[in-house]
Amino acid sequence: MKLHLLVLLLLCFTTTTHLSAAERPPNVVLVFIDDMGWGDFSSFGNQAATTEHCDRLAKEGLRFTQFYVNSPICSPSRTAISTGQYPQRWKISSYLAHRKLNERRGMAQWLDPAAPMLAEMLHDAGYATGHFGKWHMGGQRDVGEAPLITEYGFDASLTNFEGLGDRVLAELDAYDGKKPRLHTLGSDKLGRGKVTWEKRDKITETFVDATIDFIRQAQANDQPFYVNVWPDDVHSPFFPPKARRGDQTKRELYLGVLETMDEQLGVLFDFIRQDEQLKSNTLILMCSDNGPELGAGSAGPYRGHKTTLYEGGIRSPLIVWGPGLIDANKTGTTNSKSVFAAFDLVPSLLSICGASAKEGTQFDGEALPGVLLGQADKSHSTPLCFRRPPDRPELQGKQLPDLAVRGGQWKLLCSYDGSDVELYDLNEDEGETTNVADKHPDVVASLQETILSWHQSMPADNGQDWEPN
Structure with a gap:
């Protein structure tokens, strides 16, 4: 079911002076996929499933094999890619849960709105900013007083059970004739936004529809845009469409969800590709928030998985697409030299977009715009540091x-x-x-x-x- 709930929110956009194509700042779409392994795209070696739409971006863009996220688990990883800083600075070192568990682990209840948000800095530079998908930086379980997503520099948002504001909550349909279960983790009781119900295998489609509506409105307002598209259906529980349930093992259900997500994201990619103005001036970046859940996705040749500090937990595939922006001579190539991380994306994108950080902001990440645009193969200049989630000290009896x-x-x-x-x-x-x-x-x-x-x-x-x- 396509949602048209964004229109009222988008009326508040600030219009800008009309710019020529040469003067127009680039648009940015950040696709941040939940719990997908390094080896889950076909273009990164997956032979068990086909991700043709994501692979096409790699074929037309750049593929990075030594890219890291800054944590092997959700909330801190999302904090780093949003702020350009180590998530521990904001006392977010594992997934945000209910308040007692957050306190027990010595963590904040939500990301402090004082954090230097990429979206807010781009918004201040005249960008329309939207977040569509999982949030998980506050407003989950019994934490209903967290800031709304729009308080972090976004004009509009649509999320799931891990955030506040308008959200889509999932019906878990196993296509077995039984009534679908509801997947809410208490979000349906928190208020503070319109709740819409949708089958879990349609959630990414809903986020894509909302994103396309948002982009169209930004175009109508002659604004550049920055959009987060953060699918959550590759995270368990896995509920693909009936035709993709396979033998219903965990692995097969995961692969079914993966292929469905790829197909649904393809609608967004085609929308951008088929509009010449968007195609020539939009940068799409796509990666995962951490390694795969054990028994579901694949970390390729790497040891470990989600929650561990081995490569499989913190190394992520990264694809960058932008036919009018990246070096045309590097189209379809792989960068296996540059070692950098998600927190580097914030200062890098600010540089590419011609925007400035707020006065006094000190990033842990470094600006590497030439790397993202295929003009250089530099690396983050200092060592990359990681700390395990506090509640993940061991696995199967072995200390991590x-x-x-x-x-x-x-x-x-x-x-x-x-x-x-x-x-x-x-x-x-x-x-x-x-x-x-x-x-x-x-x-x-x-x-x-x-x-x-x-x-x-x-x-x-x-x-x-x-x-x-």
Whole structure:
């Protein structure tokens, strides 16, 4: 069911002076997919499912293989890609849940609106800004007093059960003749926005329809636009259409959802591609918020999955498309050299869009516009640091590393106090199979100092309290 609930919200857009094509700032669409593994796009090696619409973006754009998100779990990853900063700065280090669990883990209840939001900075530069999809930075479970999404610099929003404002809640239909169950996690009781019900296999379609309506209104107002399209249906529970349920194992249901999402996103991609003005001046970026759920998606050749600090938990596929913006000589190529992360996207996109950060803002990310546009193969200049979610200390009885750092070819993992060191040479061992810490004491000492110093500089959570005895 297509929604037309955005019209009233969009009337408040600020119109701009008419600009020529050469003067017009680029539009940006950020597709941030929930719980999808590095190896889940066909263009990244998936032979079990076909993602033809997403793959077409890769064929017409750029593919990045050494891109990271800044956390192996949802809320902090979304915080980093929105703020350009480590999410721990805002005391968001695991998924936001009900208030008692957030407090127990030493976390905030929602992202502080004082955080430097990319959307707000682009809005201040004259952009129309919209968020359509999962939010999960406040307004979930029993936390009903969190700020609305529109308080973070967005003109309009439509979300799911992990945010406030207008939202679409899912009916879980297994196509078995039984009445669909409702998937709300308490969101239907929070108020503060219109609730619409839709089958789970139509949720991404609904977000796409709302996005297209938003883009059309921005065009009518002669505004550049920045849009978040953040699908949540690749996250469990998996409820694909009847024709894509396969043998109904977890893996087959996941693949069915993946292909359905690709098909529904394809409507948006085709809408942009078929409009010459949009095609020549729109940048689409697409990645995942963290690694795959165990037993569902694929991390490709990488060890680990969602919630772990091994590569499979924090390395994400990244596709960048923009025929009128990226270097035409690099169309369809793969960048396997640039090592950078989601928080780098914020200053990079500000640079590409000709917008400025708010005075006094200090990003942890770095501006790498040439990398995104195929003009350079630079990397983030300093080591990338990671901390595990406080409530994920072990898996299947085995203790997980608390901290990780990527510096050049090296990846070090360790406990909070620097013990239990693991060191991997990712140039030679991308699957993190052979711990070479004993052979490289100087590398260990340097990276150990880096990660411990970073850890101590960030606000603490209660991860220590979750350590197994």
